[in-house]
Amino acid sequence: MSATSPPGAAAPRATPAVSRQGDAAVVTIEDLYKNFGSLEVLKGIDLAIAWGEKVAIIGPSGSGKSTLLRCVNYLEVPTRGHIYLEGELFGERLVDGRHVRMSERELASQRKHIGMIFQSFYLWPHLTARENVAIAPEKVFGLPRKAALELADTMLAKVHLAEKRDAFPERLSGGQQQRVAIARALAQEPKVILFDEPTSALDPELVGEVLKVIEELAAEGRSMMLVTHEIRFAQNVADRVVFIDHGVIVEQGPPAEVIRRPSHERTRSFLSQLLQDG
Amino acid sequence: MIQFFEIYVAKLPEWWPEMLAAAGSTLLLTGYAFGIAIVFGLCLALAKLSRNRVLSRAATLYVELMRGIPTLVVLFIIYFAIVPLGITLSALVAGALGLGIHAAAYVAEIFRSGIETIHRGQREAALAVGMTPRQTLRYIVLPQATAIMLPPLINMLVIVLKDTSICSLISAPEIMLRAKDLASTYFRPMHLYVLAGAMYFAMAWPLSLMARGWARRLGRGRHGA
Numbered sequence: 001m002s003a004t005s006p007p008g009a010a011a012p013r014a015t016p017a018v019s020r021q022g023d024a025a026v027v028t029i030e031d032l033y034k035n036f037g038s039l040e041v042l043k044g045i046d047l048a049i050a051w052g053e054k055v056a057i058i059g060p061s062g063s064g065k066s067t068l069l070r071c072v073n074y075l076e077v078p079t080r081g082h083i084y085l086e087g088e089l090f091g092e093r094l095v096d097g098r099h100v101r102m103s104e105r106e107l108a109s110q111r112k113h114i115g116m117i118f119q120s121f122y123l124w125p126h127l128t129a130r131e132n133v134a135i136a137p138e139k140v141f142g143l144p145r146k147a148a149l150e151l152a153d154t155m156l157a158k159v160h161l162a163e164k165r166d167a168f169p170e171r172l173s174g175g176q177q178q179r180v181a182i183a184r185a186l187a188q189e190p191k192v193i194l195f196d197e198p199t200s201a202l203d204p205e206l207v208g209e210v211l212k213v214i215e216e217l218a219a220e221g222r223s224m225m226l227v228t229h230e231i232r233f234a235q236n237v238a239d240r241v242v243f244i245d246h247g248v249i250v251e252q253g254p255p256a257e258v259i260r261r262p263s264h265e266r267t268r269s270f271l272s273q274l275l276q277d278g
Numbered sequence: 279m280i281q282f283f284e285i286y287v288a289k290l291p292e293w294w295p296e297m298l299a300a301a302g303s304t305l306l307l308t309g310y311a312f313g314i315a316i317v318f319g320l321c322l323a324l325a326k327l328s329r330n331r332v333l334s335r336a337a338t339l340y341v342e343l344m345r346g347i348p349t350l351v352v353l354f355i356i357y358f359a360i361v362p363l364g365i366t367l368s369a370l371v372a373g374a375l376g377l378g379i380h381a382a383a384y385v386a387e388i389f390r391s392g393i394e395t396i397h398r399g400q401r402e403a404a405l406a407v408g409m410t411p412r413q414t415l416r417y418i419v420l421p422q423a424t425a426i427m428l429p430p431l432i433n434m435l436v437i438v439l440k441d442t443s444i445c446s447l448i449s450a451p452e453i454m455l456r457a458k459d460l461a462s463t464y465f466r467p468m469h470l471y472v473l474a475g476a477m478y479f480a481m482a483w484p485l486s487l488m489a490r491g492w493a494r495r496l497g498r499g500r501h502g503a
């Protein structure tokens with residue numbers, strides 16, 4: 001389990017990457033803790049996402065589920081514990097057997113393999129939809145501009161927004177903006193996509209179009225971590241539902257079990273409250 | 279009153295070529311000083327925003343110091359205090375340097391607040407697609423911040439333009455020095471200083487209009503692409 005070199009071994013000065021041999025997981029979260037000052041938000045999360053697996057993370061607000069997602073791509077730096085992407089240590093490297101934080105440059109070259117969808121979209125307002133999608137392929141992945149724009153067109157078509165490619169974000173509805181944000185993440189050809197409450201900022205009538213796109217992606221066999229309040233959606237799309245409360249995983253399993261027959265009282269009361277409101 | 283203008287009619291052909299040449303120096307001085315202020319000011323702003331505490335404290339200290347010292351004092355320190363160290367600077371170079379490093383403190387504050395106005399999520403989205411902090415600044419933050427910063431930056435340019443007049447005190451051959459020389463040669467201080475004022479105004483006013491026009495465009499919610 002431990003990725004550190006055995007004690008006493010002639011430790012290499014800098015190991016470029018730590019490989020977890022035979023690991024089928026795309027993302028591995030190991031003993032993750034996150035504090036904000038004296039507030040403990042995550043208290044020891046262990047979770048592995050298999051290739052092609054869709055994991056929905058549910059839980060009350062303030063339970064730490066968004067923080068968990070943000071730790072996966074190191075937008076938040078974990079207080080303790082480690083993240084692995086395809087078995088490789090993420091955001092850190094081993095130097096003389098000790099975990100050392102990567103430089104921002106190195107971190108960026110790892111982050112480009114993880115797509116992220118934010119609750120408030122965060123499209124860049126000074127760029128058109130097409131440029132929003134094309135900029136990472138061009139500047140991060142080094143595609144020629146023309147190829148990057150063509151890739152952007154392909155990705156916008158995938159989210160059914162080909163005709164909006166020259167629109168600036170301010171001219172798009174919330175649902176359209178979120179779909180452009182999804183196209184932007186797809187253009188990274190990510191190994192895993194993190195969805196941080198992708199429909200929570202949307203007007204109710206716009207939720208459907210975004211969920212539909214996410215479902216289509218799920219059907220393509222992409223690996224996903226999905227923080228959501230849409231329980232029925234989680235039930236339809238996810239292979240596994242993880243219920244988090246107070247910074248720990250309370251229970252997890254197939255949606256049919258966790259959502260229909262939760263075994264913990266905390267899960268039950270959370271779900272009944274949510275289903276009443278919905 | 280008529281007499282006042284008659285003197286201009288008679289003397290302007292003699293004064294104008296000299297004043298025009300001096301206006302060229304003023305513009306040159308403004309250009310260099312503002313260039314220094316922009317480059318140095320951006321460095322200061324980034325230092326202030328940096329997570330490195332030594333760097334951010336040093337930049338903050340510099341900005342506070344400069345804001346508390348008159349431009350003229352900075353100018354004299356550079357021109358008169360550095361010369362004994364064996365470094366000789368021409369009045370124009372010393373003037374551009376003095377005005378530039380002084381204005382940099384104000385420019386730094388404009389940059390800092392412009393950058394801070396950009397929502398954190400904009401940066402995070404850029405980092406999430408794999409941009410380095412440098413790329414994030416260049417492609418995402420600065421293009422958006424520029425639109426916000428442009429009006430105050432143009433105002434700063436106007437201030438620098440007008441402040442070049444104090445470079446006459448270290449004998450930089452700009453509008454004010456030439457006006458003073460001509461005033462004492464021709465015993466016409468009033469005419470020459472009014473002329474100098476008119477020349478400054480002719481250069482500064484269009485800039486002010488630009489700044490105001492740009493601010494109005496922003497107010498209408500237009501993006502600055």
